[in-house]
Every structure is written in structure tokens, then in C-alpha cells.
Amino acid sequence: MSAAGDPRKTLVVALCGGVGGAKLALGLSRVVPGADLMVVANTGDDFEHLGLAISPDLDTIMYTLAGLADPRRGWGRRDETWTFMAALAALGGETWFALGDGDLATHLERTRRRAAGEALSAITADFCRRLKIATRLVPMTDDTVRTRLRTDMGWLDFQDYFVRRRCAPTVLEVAYDGAARARAHPDVLAALRDPRLRAIVICPSNPFLSIEPILAVGALREAIAGSAAPVVAVSPIIAGRAVKGPTAKMMSALGLEVSARAVARRYRDLLDAYVLDRADAAAVAELGIPVTLAHTLMTTLADREELARHVLASADAVAKATA
Amino acid sequence: MSAAGDPRKTLVVALCGGVGGAKLALGLSRVVPGADLMVVANTGDDFEHLGLAISPDLDTIMYTLAGLADPRRGWGRRDETWTFMAALAALGGETWFALGDGDLATHLERTRRRAAGEALSAITADFCRRLKIATRLVPMTDDTVRTRLRTDMGWLDFQDYFVRRRCAPTVLEVAYDGAARARAHPDVLAALRDPRLRAIVICPSNPFLSIEPILAVGALREAIAGSAAPVVAVSPIIAGRAVKGPTAKMMSALGLEVSARAVARRYRDLLDAYVLDRADAAAVAELGIPVTLAHTLMTTLADREELARHVLASADAVAKATA
Numbered sequence: 001m002s003a004a005g006d007p008r009k010t011l012v013v014a015l016c017g018g019v020g021g022a023k024l025a026l027g028l029s030r031v032v033p034g035a036d037l038m039v040v041a042n043t044g045d046d047f048e049h050l051g052l053a054i055s056p057d058l059d060t061i062m063y064t065l066a067g068l069a070d071p072r073r074g075w076g077r078r079d080e081t082w083t084f085m086a087a088l089a090a091l092g093g094e095t096w097f098a099l100g101d102g103d104l105a106t107h108l109e110r111t112r113r114r115a116a117g118e119a120l121s122a123i124t125a126d127f128c129r130r131l132k133i134a135t136r137l138v139p140m141t142d143d144t145v146r147t148r149l150r151t152d153m154g155w156l157d158f159q160d161y162f163v164r165r166r167c168a169p170t171v172l173e174v175a176y177d178g179a180a181r182a183r184a185h186p187d188v189l190a191a192l193r194d195p196r197l198r199a200i201v202i203c204p205s206n207p208f209l210s211i212e213p214i215l216a217v218g219a220l221r222e223a224i225a226g227s228a229a230p231v232v233a234v235s236p237i238i239a240g241r242a243v244k245g246p247t248a249k250m251m252s253a254l255g256l257e258v259s260a261r262a263v264a265r266r267y268r269d270l271l272d273a274y275v276l277d278r279a280d281a282a283a284v285a286e287l288g289i290p291v292t293l294a295h296t297l298m299t300t301l302a303d304r305e306e307l308a309r310h311v312l313a314s315a316d317a318v319a320k321a322t323a
Numbered sequence: 324m325s326a327a328g329d330p331r332k333t334l335v336v337a338l339c340g341g342v343g344g345a346k347l348a349l350g351l352s353r354v355v356p357g358a359d360l361m362v363v364a365n366t367g368d369d370f371e372h373l374g375l376a377i378s379p380d381l382d383t384i385m386y387t388l389a390g391l392a393d394p395r396r397g398w399g400r401r402d403e404t405w406t407f408m409a410a411l412a413a414l415g416g417e418t419w420f421a422l423g424d425g426d427l428a429t430h431l432e433r434t435r436r437r438a439a440g441e442a443l444s445a446i447t448a449d450f451c452r453r454l455k456i457a458t459r460l461v462p463m464t465d466d467t468v469r470t471r472l473r474t475d476m477g478w479l480d481f482q483d484y485f486v487r488r489r490c491a492p493t494v495l496e497v498a499y500d501g502a503a504r505a506r507a508h509p510d511v512l513a514a515l516r517d518p519r520l521r522a523i524v525i526c527p528s529n530p531f532l533s534i535e536p537i538l539a540v541g542a543l544r545e546a547i548a549g550s551a552a553p554v555v556a557v558s559p560i561i562a563g564r565a566v567k568g569p570t571a572k573m574m575s576a577l578g579l580e581v582s583a584r585a586v587a588r589r590y591r592d593l594l595d596a597y598v599l600d601r602a603d604a605a606a607v608a609e610l611g612i613p614v615t616l617a618h619t620l621m622t623t624l625a626d627r628e629e630l631a632r633h634v635l636a637s638a639d640a641v642a643k644a645t646a
Contacts, residue, residue, distance in 0.1 A: 051374075051435045081406040087428035092453050093435075101424035105410035112374045112416075130415050 005316030009198035009229070010036045012312065013191050017042045017210020018057045019074045020236055020243055021203030022064040024311070025135070027304030028201065029065055031312065034134035038191050039065075042205070043120070043139045044147035044176055044213030047159045049097050052107040053114055056159075057210065058124060058139055059106055066131040074244065077102045096164045121185055136187070140214045143182035147213050148175045158209065167246040170253045174208045179216035184223065192223040199315030200224055202233035204296060206247045207266050208254075221270070230272040230318040232311050234296060235260035239279040243297060261286060272322075273314045275307075290318055328639030332521035332552075333359045335635065336514050340365045340533020341380045342397045343559055343566055344526030345387040347634070348458070350627030351524065352388055354635065357457035361514050362388075365528070366443070366462045367470035367499055367536030370482045372420050375430040376437055379482075380533065381447060381462055382429055389454040397567065400425045419487045444508055459510070463537045466505035470536050471498045481532065490569040493576045497531045502539035507546065515546040522638030523547055525556035527619060529570045530589050531577075544593070553595040553641040555634050557619055558583035562602040566620060584609060595645075596637045598630075613641055 012032045016025050016039050025039045041058040048054070056075075063069040063077055070078045080100035089095050099107070106127070113123045119142040128137050147158040151169035161169060191197060205211055215221045224231060237260045242248040248258045256262045260276050261283045271289050277296040284291045294310045295303060335355045339348050339362050348362045364381040371377070379398075386392040386400055393401045403423035412418050422430065429450070436446045442465040451460050470481040474492035484492060514520060528534055538544045547554060560583045565571040571581045579585045583599050584606045594612055600619040607614045617633045618626060 050431050051438060052431075077410070079406075081404045081424060083402075083404040083424035084407070084428050084431075087400070087425035088432060090453060091428055091432050091450055093428060093432040101404060101406035101427075102410035104424075104427060105407050105414055105416065108373050108375075108407075109411060109414050109416040115374060127414055130413060 005198060005319055009196055009319070011038070011191060011194055011197045012036065012199050012201060013038045013040060013188070013197065013229075014201040014203055015040050015205075015211055015214050016057070016061055016203040017205030018045070018060045019245075021057075021205035021210060022061045022069070023298040023304050024201070024203045024234060024307060025061055026064050026301075027298065027306070027308030028311075029135045030301075030305045031308045035136050038136040038138060038188065040185075040188050040214060041137060041139050042210045042213050043141065044145050044179070045158050045162075045209065046144075046146070047157065049159070050094065050099075051111070052104075053111045054097075054107050055110070055120070055139070058120075058137070059103070061137055062106075062124070062127060062131065062133065065128075065133045065135055065137065068131070076100050097159065121187075138185050138187055140188070140220065141182040141184055141217050143178060145179045145182050145213060145217065146177040147209060148177055149173070150175070162209075162246070167249065171208075171250045172253070174212070176213045176216040179213060180218055182217045184217045184220040189219065189223050192227045192229075195228070197227060197229035198319075199312055200227060200229050200231045201311055201315070202231065202267060202270075204234040204236040204243070206236060206242075206245055206250070207263055208250055209246075212266070215270075224270055230315040230322075231267075231270045232273045232275060232315045232318070233264065233267050233271055234275045234307065234311060235263055235277065235280065237263055238277040238297060259283065264289075272318045275311055275314055290314070290321075328521060328642055332519055332642070334361070334514060334517055334520045335359065335522050335524060336361045336363060336511070336520065336552075337524040337526055338363050338365075338528075338534055338537050339380070339384055339526040340528030341368070341383045343568075344380075344528035344533060345384045345392070346621040346627050347524070347526045347557060347630060348384055349387050349624070350621065350629070350631030351634075352458045353624075353628045354631045358459050361459040361461060361511065363508075363511050363537060364460060364462050365533045365536050366464065367468050367502070368481050368485075368532065369467075369469070370480060372482070373417065373422075374434070375427075376434045377420075377430050378433070378443070378462070381443075381460070382426070384460055385429075385447070385450060385454065385456065388451075388456045388458055388460065391454070399423050420482065444510075461508050461510055463511070463543065464505040464507055464540050466501060468502045468505050468536060468540065469500040470532060471500055472496070473498070485532075485569070490572065494531075494573045495576070497535070499536045499539040502536060503541055505540045507540045507543040512542065512546050515550045515552075518551070520550060520552040521642075522635055523550060523552050523554045524634055524638070525554065525590060525593075527557040527559040527566070529559060529565075529568055529573070530586050531573055532569075535589070538593075547593055553638040553645075554590075554593045555596045555598060555638045555641070556587065556590050556594055557598045557630065557634060558586055558600065558603065560586055561600040561620060582606065587612075595641045598634055598637055613637070613644075
């Protein structure tokens with residue numbers, strides 16, 4: 001890879017879903033200083049449960065960036081306790097969505113502040129400040145977008161499919177209710193227009209459930225396409241398999257090839273470069289855009305940082321080539 | 324004390340506040356079988372906090388009857404964890420009211436069900452069924468009553484005075500907002516009219532904060548006064564001191580003598596008998612109603628049961644005398 005790019009280009013925008021994407025976001029946060037990194041979080045998975053406003057992807061990213069994420073489970077908080085769930089079960093409450101005791105504080109405080117009129121983005125910014133997260137973490141919109149899935153069991157809300165039914169139904173169609181009329185967060189639109197923007201990174205998240213809800217938000221896809229900065233995606237598929245979650249199963253059910261190449265095709269009109277795992281070297285020649293190979297299975301913190309550097313170098317190389 | 328009273332009189336109604344009252348309620352539940360005991364809980368302390376509907380006295384009684392109460396702290400649940408509060412503090416949330424992780428399940432589930440249209444009494448009955456409480460636990464009303472205190476710092480909500488300000492302000496006046504137009508729970512009114520009613524017990528709770536809010540609920544005081552069953556109170560004051568909480572301090576600030584006798588005077592038009600601690604033997608002669616002495620400082624479970632038996636025997640003795 002080439003050396004660092006234009007020194008005036010300091011900003012990076014990353015589109016990010018849950019666990020997989022958050023790993024790269026953490027890597028980027030260690031390479032891009034402070035507020036120069038903006039992570040745009042999917043909120044299509046957000047839902048109301050037990051009267052609480054829950055934002056699973058936003059929280060996974062926030063906990064990851066704050067060093068609070070559980071390192072083994074992949075979701076939720078480290079040093080979590082589960083007294084609430086046990087007591088709720090004894091009272092006959094709904095227990096299909098696991099809420100840790102510490103995690104509850106996030107949902108309860110966010111719900112309280114939203115009820116008092118604060119925007120999700122403002123609450124998120126304040127939580128991040130208190131948790132000493134220097135990266136800017138921004139929900140894709142302050143409006144309501146809900147990912148819904150048409151399945152062999154009918155239309156399902158995302159969490160109903162994902163958590164309650166453990167991805168068992170076959171997905172036939174994905175819809176992002178409210179996305180077309182939702183307004184992209186103005187800070188995101190401003191960042192995409194900023195002449196200092198170095199790269200737009202599409203994290204290795206589920207395309208249907210994490211990235212496309214973001215791209216479906218009114219004006220966002222156009223703003224990305226119109227941005228002068230290179231767009232680089234990292235494949236969430238390695239050698240025909242998803243690292244985690246239902247990506248591979250969904251691609252298959254939707255009639256798509258389960259491959260890094262098929263993911264790239266979904267972003268094709270946006271992509272300037274694509275980062276594949278070394279296991280997918282064979283796909284390099286077929287995509288028609290600059291492709292680089294990296295170790296994309298992020299096991300260690302060093303893996304996350306190294307992939308982040310690789311992604312930015314890919315962007316810089318494309319920027320130089322087109323300059 | 325005399326032997327058991329009329330065998331057709333099987334029902335007991337107990338008016339009850341928080342910790343002190345709940346001790347006697349537990350004793351009564353071990354002496355009066357199953358649904359023959361109705362505990363009427365003060366809900367004047369109820370409040371909204373962090374968007375949750377919290378009923379402190381109701382929960383203290385429920386946890387006590389279910390064997391879930393913390394035996395040392397005197398409030399909250401045994402084997403409680405506090406992960407939520409620590410996480411909430413990190414997010415800048417309000418932490419002046421301590422909410423344990425298990426306790427949160429009660430508040431969240433109750434809030435959810437109330438928002439769905441269920442009455443507090445129906446939710447309480449279902450919780451009790453699930454927690455295997457055979458005693459009937461009934462909130463004094465399903466309507467909203469709020470105990471408010473005029474203090475040297477102005478009018479304060481009860482929990483603001485009691486928890487946030489740790490009873491530091493001087494209380495000048497007590498009001499029960501909403502009590503006059505609140506409807507007593509129909510099951511309570513029915514029990515008070517029931518020919519099987521053996522006794523109405525006023526538990527050793529704070530008169531101003533626990534018992535008088537119940538008596539202030541529309542039609543309840545009259546229904547108690549008009550009941551054929553004897554009314555027996557247990558003094559919350561022992562030798563001029565309250566076992567727990569601000570009772571003594573409040574009596575003093577309100578210009579009352581801090582004594583078991585002064586508490587009895589507040590209930591005088593209702594009382595048929597009064598149970599004092601042995602330490603207050605000197606007050607026996609002055610009250611003009613039958614008074615008995617007992618060991619009222621309930622330290623052990625045996626103490627609670629013994630006092631319960633004593634109170635019922637006092638009621639039976641009065642009933643026989645007037646029969």
C-alpha cells in the first residue's frame with residue numbers, strides 16, 4: 001500500500017452496523033484521531049421493548065468504542081449482571097430479548113431523555129462525552145426507520161426475526177419503513193461535503209440489515225455518490241461464509257451468490273475500492289474496481305487496527321490515482 | 324389474652340405502610356391463612372422516576388410476603404445487584420433514588436402493564452400470584468394519591484423529602500393530593516362490610532406518611548368507622564422513639580408529643596383497642612380504650628408472629644366485650 005495520502009484530508013466517515021462493523025470502527029478510532037472519525041450507525045434495528053427505546057447497533061458501537069463491550073459474547077457489556085432478567089421472568093415479563101443490568105441504564109436513560117424531547121443524536125453525543133469516546137458517533141437519522149422482513153412467516157419486525165425467532169424464517173424481501181422520508185443527520189451530510197474528507201468506509205456489516213438501511217435514508221446515498229472522497233468497503237463475507245450472523249443465509253434466501261463479490265455488486269455504483277480477505281484472492285480480477293487483499297477476520301485489537309490502516313491506504317491510493 | 328374468637332370471623336384487614344408495617348403483615352400472614360388476610364397498602368408514596376411507576380410501600384410489603392426482602396437493609400430485595408445504578412451514574416443519570424437490578428424488573432413490568440391499561444391492583448394481584456403470595460395485597464386505591472409535605476423549604480413531593488433530602492427539611496404540614504376524590508379499592512370496601520371480618524389492624528407504620536394517606540382516601544375512613552369489626556392499632560412509637568424513619572422527628576415538628584399515646588389520639592375515633600410496647604406501660608391508663616402491652620420491636624420472625632397473634636387476640640377480646 002502507498003504511504004499516507006493528502007495531509008489536508010483528515011476526516012473519515014464510516015457506515016457501520018453491529019458487532020462486525022464495530023470491530024473496524026474500533027480499529028479506525030485508533031488510527032484516526034478524535035473527532036476526525038465519524039461513525040454513522042444503523043438505527044433500522046431500533047425498537048421499543050418493555051417501554052424502552054433500544055438501539056442495538058448504536059449501543060454495540062458505543063460500548064465497543066468505550067472499551068465496555070463484552071469481549072466474548074460479542075454483544076452487550078463486559079462485567080454485566082443479569083439480576084433484572086431473572087426477576088422479570090419471575091414476574092411473567094417478556095424475556096426473549098436479553099437485557100443486562102448495566103445495559104438497562106443506557107435504554108432507560110435514553111428513553112427518559114427522548115420522552116423529554118431530546119434527539120437520539122444529542123443523547124448519543126452526550127453519552128459518548130461521558131464515556132470518554134472522542135470519535136463522533138452519529139445515528140444515521142433522528143427520524144424513525146424500521147427494518148422489516150418479508151418471510152415465509154409473513155412480514156416480521158427485525159428483532160422479532162433476529163432475536164425472538166433466531167433467524168429461522170426464510171427472508172424473501174427486506175424493507176426499510178420510513179427511510180425514504182427520514183432526514184439524514186445534518187452532521188453526516190456536512191461531513192460528506194467537507195473538503196477535508198479522506199475516505200468513506202463501508203464497514204464489514206450485513207448489507208441488508210446494517211448498511212442498506214443507512215443508504216436508504218433520504219439523500220444519503222446521493223450524498224455519498226456525490227462526495228469527492230473515495231468510498232471503500234470491506235467484505236463481510238470471507239470465503240463464502242459470514243463471520244457472524246445471518247448474512248450468508250439471507251443472501252442465499254434472496255437468490256444471491258454468497259460471496260464477497262455479490263456484496264460488492266450491491267454497493268457497485270458507490271464503490272471506489274474494495275477490501276477482500278486473502279481467502280478470496282480469486283475474486284479480485286472480476287470486480288472492475290481496485291481491490292486489495294487483507295486479513296479481514298478481526299480477532300485481536302491489532303487485527304482491527306491493521307485492517308483500519310489498510311482500508312485508509314486503499315482509499316488514499318484511489319484518491320491519488322484519480323487526482 | 325383470651326382464646327380464639329368467633330370461628331365464623333375469619334377475615335382480617337390490615338392497613339400498612341413500608342418496612343415496620345410489612346413486618347407485622349408478615350406475622351399476620353403466618354397466622355391468618357391465605358386470602359383471609361387482606362393487606363391494604365399505602366400508595367401515597369408512589370412516584371414516577373426515570374419514567375418508571377414506583378410504589379415503594381406496595382413493593383416492600385410484596386417482597387416481604389414473598390420472602391424476597393433484604394433482611395439487613397430493610398428495603399429492596401435480597402441478593403440484589405447494583406450494576407444498573409453504576410452504569411446510570413456513568414451516563415450522568417439521576418442516582419438519588421437507589422434502584423436495584425432485580426427491583427427494576429418490578430418497576431419496568433408494572434410501568435409497561437399500566438401503560439397498556441391495567442390497573443395497579445390487577446398488576447399487583449398477578450405479581451403476588453406469580454410470587455406465590457397467598458395473602459391478598461391491595462393498593463388503597465387505583466387512583467393517584469400523592470403525599471406532599473409543606474416544609475421550611477416549601478412544598479415537597481414525598482420522595483424528594485424522604486430520599487433525596489434525607490428527611491432534613493422540617494415538616495410543617497402534610498397533604499394527600501387526590502385522596503378526597505380517589506376511590507377506595509372496591510375489594511377493600513367489600514371486606515370492611517363482610518360479616519366474616521374479625522379485625523381491622525392498623526400496622527405500626529408512620530401515621531402521617533403511611534396510615535393517614537389510606538384513611539384520607541374517599542369513603543375509607545367512614546367504612547372503617549362503620550365496620551362491625553374491632554379496629555386495633557399497634558404503636559409505631561416505643562418509649563418516645565420511632566423504630567425507624569422520620570416518625571418521631573415529624574411528630575415533634577408538627578407540635579405533637581412524641582409518644583405512643585399521641586399516635587393513638589390521631590386514630591381515636593376509629594380505635595377499639597391499642598397495642599403498646601411493654602416499655603410504654605405507663606401510658607396504658609390514660610387512653611380510655613382497652614390497651615394491651617406486647618413486645619412490639621419485631622426483630623425475629625417469631626416476634627412478628629407473636630405480635631400478630633397478640634393483636635388478633637386484642638381484637639377478639641374487644642369483640643367479645645361488646646357482643
